[in-house]
Amino acid sequence: MKKIIILSLLVLLFGACKEKTKFSYSVTVSAPEEYPVEVHEGWLMDDQKKFICAMPKAGKEGGGWEYDGSKAGQGGSKIPYHLNLTYVAYAEKKFYTVDADLPVDKILEEFNKGFDVEADHKVDGEYPLVHDTYNTFTIGAAPGGVIVIWLSAGHHRVEICRLQAKEVFVDRNDFYDNANERTQEGFFDKMFEIQLPEVAQEEIREKGIPFGLWDNYRERFKYRFVLQPYDDKDKFTFQSVGYFNGEANLFYLPNLNKNDYTLVGIPNIAKLSFTRYNTDIEFNDQEMLSVFKKLQSKHPNKPMDILVVPTFMYKDFKLSVKCEDEIIPLTKYQVKGVWGG
Missing domain, CATH: 2.60.40 (Immunoglobulin-like)
Structure with missing residues (x-):
């Protein structure tokens, strides 16, 4: 009887929250x-x-x-x-x-x-x-x-x-x-x-x-950020991404571990944290639109990966976009800084 009462209260509480x-x-x-x-x-x-x-x-x-x-x-x-x-x-x-x-x-x-x-x-x-x-x-x-x-x-x-x-x-x-x-x-x-x-x-x-x-800017693409470190032990610990369409998302652990694709606008600035380092990367709007549209025309409805590859000691990052077996390097982004260590 006690379990039934608790369950009923939870249902009512959920309904009240849902209908706010x-x-x-x-x-x-x-x-x-x-x-x-x-x-x-x-x-x-x-x-x-x-x-x-x-x-x-x-x-x-x-x-x-x-x-x-x-x-x-x-x-x-x-x-x-x-x-x-x-x-x-x-x-x-x-x-x-x-x-x-x-x-x-x-x-x-x-x-x-x-x-x-x-x-x-x-x-x-x-x-x-x-x-x-x-x-x-x-x-x-x-x-x-x-x-x-x-x-x-x-x-x-x-x-x-x-x-x-x-x-x-x-x-x-x-x-x-x-x-x-x-x-x-x-x-x-x-x-x-x-x-x-x-x-x-x-x-x-x-x-x-x-x-x-x-x-x-409002066109949406399905993609995610993928870290490719030289030390396989490294991983993302946080992502804050602002998009050119004005939207923004925060991604925390353990959600980052799911490595899900999201349907969003092209990235404007990404604040990325790893096990020891973090960085801010600004993207070029015309380059991202061009690369994403090119890949989508050749690989319809296929998700894309923005590959983030740190150089030695995380002094810099090389970025590219991958869709299936095709990779296009990015050249117009700016790494605003690298901190930590």
Whole structure:
């Protein structure tokens, strides 16, 4: 009888956890570093079309596609059903607006799914893995009105959806408090010079804006990192991988021992730890897209391995991508450093 009662309580507890529909989160806005944006106005609404929170007005946002943007006191706990956002894209000299329903089931699924993370205290001499979930709702804005929404927490980040914003007219005096005699065109020209890095300004003048790039980043491939040490005793002990599509994953032991393939975007930066050493490796987006697509065209639906081969005494690393019996060396990655020993 006692076992039946305990089992019933566990079932009820599992059901309650599974059906959780409220999660506390902050709301942020982000953009690629070279293509900053700034919020004009916007809000999130719940399933009753009631206001949850405003979009954070924290000035220019352009810290990078992989970052969450500034926290400016906006957030909620109800699952958002609708997004409204109007913003200025300084590189394009345009205002954009997006007014769209959100994939509620996907948001709930990811909140409930969460992730495993190391606890902040040891148990029996080790840091156990504990379950956690996301605490930030980020709206990313890229050139061409590309809107991508992520949930994130620390080094965990997952894409929720991609939306399309459309160009809209907003009078610069309604947006900018310091009204003056500048025309709308004059306002855009001046803010282009102020808000964009000089390198980005020159590149846009010479090559234009690479529309479509951020949708290319969203293509997924099935792959994993494989260590090929000269000492067979060495192994991965930790992986933190950020992807060009804005997502990020942490992989701990014992999950690393499973050596599973994951369906994710191309890697941006990988922080890899081994038995004695650790390193940070940055990848080139165009090289990774080219190599992955080439291998996938020749080996359809076959998973790939990014081979990580340390040189003597772990002074450097040689990387390549393998699919079945074909190996393509990588040449444009950067090893940012090697530590430990």
